[in-house]
Amino acid sequence: MELKKTKNAILPTPWGDFKLIGFEEKDKNKNHIALVYGNIDVNIPILSRIHSECVTGDALFSLRCDCGFQLKKALTMIANEGSGILIYHRQEGRNIGLLNKIQAYSLQDKGLDTVEANHKLGFSADERDFTSCIKIFNMLRIKSIKLLTNNPFKIKLLKKNGIDVVQRISLIVGKNSKNIRYLNTKEKKMGHLLSVKK
Numbered sequence: 001m002e003l004k005k006t007k008n009a010i011l012p013t014p015w016g017d018f019k020l021i022g023f024e025e026k027d028k029n030k031n032h033i034a035l036v037y038g039n040i041d042v043n044i045p046i047l048s049r050i051h052s053e054c055v056t057g058d059a060l061f062s063l064r065c066d067c068g069f070q071l072k073k074a075l076t077m078i079a080n081e082g083s084g085i086l087i088y089h090r091q092e093g094r095n096i097g098l099l100n101k102i103q104a105y106s107l108q109d110k111g112l113d114t115v116e117a118n119h120k121l122g123f124s125a126d127e128r129d130f131t132s133c134i135k136i137f138n139m140l141r142i143k144s145i146k147l148l149t150n151n152p153f154k155i156k157l158l159k160k161n162g163i164d165v166v167q168r169i170s171l172i173v174g175k176n177s178k179n180i181r182y183l184n185t186k187e188k189k190m191g192h193l194l195s196v197k198k
């Protein structure tokens with residue numbers, strides 16, 4: 001997969017000014033964004049987050065998931081750290097796309113859980129491919145990271161692909177009555193570490 005980097009631009013946020021870098025997957029007509037804060041010293045582990053696109057949670061204030069809360073918290077933590085990176089990984093709905101995610105939500109409204117709904121639509125529970133994220137780390141010469149995540153699969157995958165995850169930092173935030181079932185399913189069926197604080 002060929003990944004092309006754009007020029008940098010400044011993204012001012014309530015937490016400070018991030019450097020915005022776009023990446024284009026030429027063959028798939030897909031793009032991703034990296035938000036970089038401060039000066040990255042590649043000789044020390046970088047506070048990092050891979051955040052998968054969730055238009056409903058990140059932009060539309062949905063309480064069905066924890067994404068919007070995690071996004072805010074991650075940007076806050078990175079700014080407080082003084083440096084770090086958030087990769088905004090544009091694989092909406094665990095890569096089934098927004099319209100399929102709405103279908104999956106509709107099935108969940110009828111009683112299926114998030115995994116069963118994906119299966120019913122003919123998808124696996126998680127269709128994401130993190131190759132572009134690994135390439136982004138490589139292109140920015142980031143080899144060693146502290147990863148903000150509750151998903152042990154991400155750590156395994158990054159390690160397998162040469163990124164040294166020296167620490168997992170949990171990102172448990174945004175639990176509410178509307179997403180409790182979803183979070184329980186992520187824990188029970190998808191192996192997310194949601195009961196243990198760091």
Ligand SMILES: Nc1nc2c(ncn2[C@@H]2O[C@H](COP(=O)(O)OP(=O)(O)OP(=O)(O)O)[C@@H](O)[C@H]2O)c(=O)[nH]1
Binds near residue numbers: 051096148
């Ligand atoms: N297909 C589908 N995707 C969902 C659903 N709810 C949230 N998502 C997507 O799930 C992705 C986020 O994945 P999560 O499981 O929250 O978290 P993760 O990235 O695996 O792990 P963390 O690093 O801990 O956040 C985003 O792309 C969301 O759009 C759902 O019910 N069905």
Ligand SMILES: [Zn+2]
Binds near residue numbers: 054058065067
């Ligand atoms: Zn979400």
